[in-house]
Every structure is written in structure tokens, then in C-alpha cells.
Ligand SMILES: Cc1cc2nc3c(=O)[nH]c(=O)nc-3n(C[C@H](O)[C@H](O)[C@H](O)COP(=O)(O)OP(=O)(O)OC[C@H]3O[C@@H](n4cnc5c(N)ncnc54)[C@H](O)[C@@H]3O)c2cc1C
């Protein structure tokens with residue numbers, strides 16, 4: 109089946125120079141709260157929107173509630189770092205632990221499309237080894253599914269986004285549906301430095317159109333991917349899955365903050381969700397509920413959903429909700445070159461290497477890291493320089509020199525630890541809901557990975573001719589917090605992302621990942637959601653066939 113036959117989103121966008129199909133939104137099917145829909149989804153980001161599209165296509169009545177707006181790229185997004193701050197989830201949260209993780213602009217999104225609206229667009233697959241780190245390496249956890257179970261969904265999603273890149277030699281070697289983009293000044297230097305050191309670096313994989321795709325135009329290399337691509341060249345589920353979902357009868361209810369998942373104590377099933385829209389508390393009835401609110405908000409919502417059956421939070425029988433939350437160590441190294449680089453004149457995601465991804469038995473640490481090009485715009489670069497302690501006149505001098513700097517970022521596979529978790533703080537938000545407290549500490553393995561990744565990035569810059577190199581430690585990409593496992597004493601959901609404790613409750617976002625590899629997570633989150641949808645539809649068909657056979 110062609111991509112268009114499976115998902116028509118790119119063809120449903122306008123081709124008249126505007127970016128949003130307003131008619132499609134106006135004509136969208138609207139359900140009443142009293143309608144018992146087949147599925148209500150909390151959060152319409154990476155995982156939620158893919159599930160929505162798949163089930164709408166299968167004829168299910170589906171509603172996705174999102175706390176943020178239904179964005180219109182033309183009117184809502186600006187080519188400006190500060191003006192784009194509204195794309196992030198900036199509601200109050202509490203952070204602590206030995207190595208607290210700042211929350212806000214470098215993690216979760218808000219509004220239809222979720223984090224994919226402002227993600228960089230890197231879309232690597234996980235490696236087969238990621239699914240078996242405990243049994244093969246003695247660290248992390250094994251997944252209740254294998255890479256092979258996910259491969260067909262990776263392939264489908266790579267066509268739908270679509271992904272452009274060179275043939276990929278690492279993990280399960282594979283090709284991409286679209287050819288690699290030409291690269292800019294920063295990526296050329298990264299390639300030069302890597303080549304000099306004998307490190308293989310490849311172009312991509314990025315979910316950015318290389319050529320026209322449906323009515324989505326070619327990338328114009330203006331470098332604002334993290335501010336929401338006004339051009340519609342970079343994939344976000346707002347444009348890659350929501351239009352097709354609407355065309356197939358799904359409803360997207362924006363600005364609707366879900367405050368609780370309801371449980372029928374008699375049946376043990378969920379009956380729908382409580383939410384607040386326009387200041388009014390409402391309840392959407394549903395036969396199935398999927399939570400896809402991101403690794404902080406998903407555990408928070410479950411912990412806030414208490415009942416006699418679940419006094420400590422829904423699905424929390426084994427005190428696992430919120431635990432094993434992971435973040436990748438993401439040190440960033442900037443190199444100053446004598447010539448002008450103008451790294452901003454290209455998408456931030458360009459070239460990457462996974463040569464250090466797997467455990468190297470000659471090293472004292474387990475698992476590994478990847479290295480990618482990143483191109484911070486001026487405000488983010490100023491934060492990088494200021495983190496070195498530079499301020500005032502010195503900071504101004506560095507910023508005047510901005511066009512000479514080029515940046516690399518690493519993603520280090522930090523391990524899942526039980527004490528790294530979300531609990532509920534005593535503070536409440538504007539809805540009266542207790543906010544999430546995220547406690548995070550690194551282990552020795554994590555720290556060693558950060559040091560190793562920094563060293564390689566600094567070597568690459570120097571080998572490419574950098575005169576000065578500055579590195580900051582930072583974090584990226586939260587996953588985990590409601591992980592999947594093969595039995596309920598080890599995880600919150602099974603390999604199909606179905607909650608062990610509530611049979612009609614699903615979790616279909618990054619929270620379910622048991623390990624995180626050294627890859628950016630969005631493609632894996634979307635592929636898992638697509639797999640869950642396929643299994644749900646197959647189950648429903650089997651049930652229908654059995655009922656028909658019996659009657
Ligand atoms: C700057 C930046 C760059 C990134 N770059 C990359 C990249 O290059 N590649 C990559 O793979 N990943 C990248 N990521 C990470 C990626 O965006 C996330 O991993 C991914 O979007 C997570 O998907 P999700 O489905 O778990 O949640 P999200 O996509 O965050 O979706 C969650 C949605 O749920 C909604 N929500 C939450 N709680 C509620 C509630 N109670 N009621 C209603 N709605 C709710 C939110 O508004 C949001 O829309 C990047 C992230 C950032 C911040």
C-alpha cells in the first residue's frame with residue numbers, strides 16, 4: 109500500500125501558500141461528553157496523534173484531548189527564539205535529587221503535535237541491543253518485545269514523516285526512503301573532524317522533506333526547526349498524522365486539560381476522563397482510555413487518579429508508577445573556527461554518528477553515546493557561553509563572534525534507576541492538581557559516559573581546526589516513568605502498552621520505554637503507538653469474529 113493510501117495527511121494540507129487546512133478543522137466530527145466513544149486519548153503529541161490516526165482509519169470513534177492549542181503555523185509561530193516559548197510545557201513542576209533536571213524548554217511540548225512541534229527532527233531507530241540490555245550486558249532492563257517486532261512500524265513511520273538520510277550502517281543496517289539533504293557549514297566541519305579521526309559520520313536521519321512531499325514543500329534551510337517549522341517541511345504529528353485522523357472522523361479537542369482517569373470499581377475498567385475546558389469541569393465517557401501526556405505528565409496524571417481500588421494512584425499496585433524515569437546526558441561542545449561557519453543557516457539536525465552506541469568491552473562503562481550536529485540560535489548559544497561563567501563584556505564578545513562557532517551534541521544512554529522518579533509534590537497547579545516532583549540522580553556509569561562523549565566531541569572539533577572549544581553538560585529527552593515489562597511486578601504496562609491493572613487503559617507515549625539507547629526517542633514512541641493500534645484493531649476484529657461465529 110502506498111504512503112498516501114495509508115496516511116493522506118501531507119495531501120490534506122493546503123498548497124496555496126498557507127499551512128493549515130481550516131476547512132478540515134471546521135468540518136471535524138464533534139462528540140458529546142455523553143457519547144461513549146471507543147477511545148479517548150490524553151495528549152496529542154508523538155504517541156497520542158499516531159494512535160489517533162491509526163484508530164480513526166480503522167473506524168473507531170476517537171477523541172484526543174490536549175491541554176494546549178490546536179496550532180496554526182501561519183498565525184501562531186514566529187521565527188524568533190523568545191517568541192516561541194509558548195510551544196513548551198511551562199506549568200509548575202518541582203525538581204530535586206543529586207543532579208536535578210531543569211524542566212521546560214528542553215523537554216516537553218504543549219498543544220497538538222506535542223513535543224514534535226519543536227523537536228529537532230532527528231529520527232534514528234533504536235538498535236536491536238537496546239531491547240536486551242539486561243540479559244546481554246547486565247544493566248538496564250529487557251523489553252517485553254524485540255527490535256524485530258518494531259521494524260515494520262519503523263519502516264511505515266519513516267515513509268510517513270518522511271525521513272531523509274544516507275544508508276545507515278549501525279544497529280540494524282537499513283536505508284531511508286528519501287535521499288540525504290545537502291549539509292551546511294557546521295555539518296561540513298563535523299564531517300571533516302570525524303573523517304580525520306577515522307570516525308564514521310552520516311547525513312541524517314531527519315524527518316524533514318527533501319523535495320516536495322504531498323503538499324508539503326522542500327525545506328528552505330532557514331534553521332528554525334526548534335521554533336516550530338512555519339514552512340511545514342519538518343515533520344510534526346500536527347501535520348503528519350492529525351489531518352488524516354480528522355479526515356477519518358477523529359475529534360481533536362484542544363485546550364482541554366485532563367485532571368483524572370475515572371475507574372468503575374465494580375468492573376475494574378476505566379470509564380473515561382475528567383477534564384477542564386474553558387474553566388468548566390467536564391467528563392468524557394469512553395470504552396478505552398489511552399494516556400499519552402509525556403514522561404512527566406503521564407505518571408503525574410496516574411498518581412493523581414486515586415480511588416478505593418488505587419489509593420496510591422492508578423496502576424500503582426507495585427509502586428512502579430513514576431519510577432525508572434530516564435533522561436539522556438546531552439553534553440554540548442562548541443568549537444570556534446577562524447573562518448565564518450554560519451551554522452544557523454541549516455536545520456539543526458544534519459549529521460550524526462552511532463559509532464560509540466554499543467558497549468565497548470575495552471571501556472570501564474556499559475552502553476554508549478551518539479554524536480550529532482546541533483545549531484543553537486543566539487539565545488541558546490548565549491546560555492551555553494554564560495554557563496562557562498562568562499558574563500557582561502566577555503559574553504558580548506562571544507556573541508559578536510557567533511557566526512564563527514559550530515556545535516556538536518551527544519546523547520548518552522543514562523541507565524534506568526528506580527530512585528529516578530516522579531512523585532506528587534504538595535504544591536498544586538491552577539486546576540488544584542498536585543504538581544509533579546521529579547527526583548533525579550546520576551550513577552557512576554552515567555558520569556563516565558558524559559566524560560567519554562565530551563572527549564570525543566572536543567577531539568572532533570580540534571581535528572576540524574577549532575581554535576577554542578567549550579563544553580557544557582546538559583540533559584535531553586525524558587522517557588520512562590510507566591515502563592513496559594513482561595509482568596506486573598516489573599512494569600506498569602505489557603508489551604502492547606496495555607496497563608496490567610486496568611485492562612482497558614493504555615499508555616502510548618515515551619513513558620513506557622524501559623531503556624532509552626543513545627537515539628532520539630520520537631520515532632520509537634510513534635512506532636510503538638502504531639504497533640499498539642494495529643494490535644488493538646486485530647484484537648477487536650478477533651472478538652467480533654468470535655461473536656459472529658457464536659451467534
Ligand atoms: C528542543 C527539543 C528538541 C527535540 N528534538 C528531538 C529530536 O530531534 N528527535 C527526537 O526523537 N526527539 C526530540 N525531542 C523529544 C521529543 O519531542 C519527545 O521525545 C516526544 O515528543 C515525546 O512524545 P510523547 O508522546 O511522549 O509526548 P509529547 O509529544 O510531549 O506529547 C504530550 C502531549 O500531551 C499533552 N498533555 C500532557 N498532559 C496533559 C493533560 N493532563 N491533559 C491533556 N493534555 C496533556 C501535552 O500538551 C502534549 O501535547 C526533542 C525535544 C525538545 C524539547
Ligand code: SF4
Pocket residue numbers: 316326327328329330331332333334336337338339340341342454455456
Ligand atoms: S530548516 Fe527546514 S525544516 Fe527547519 S524550520 Fe527551516 S524549513 Fe523547516
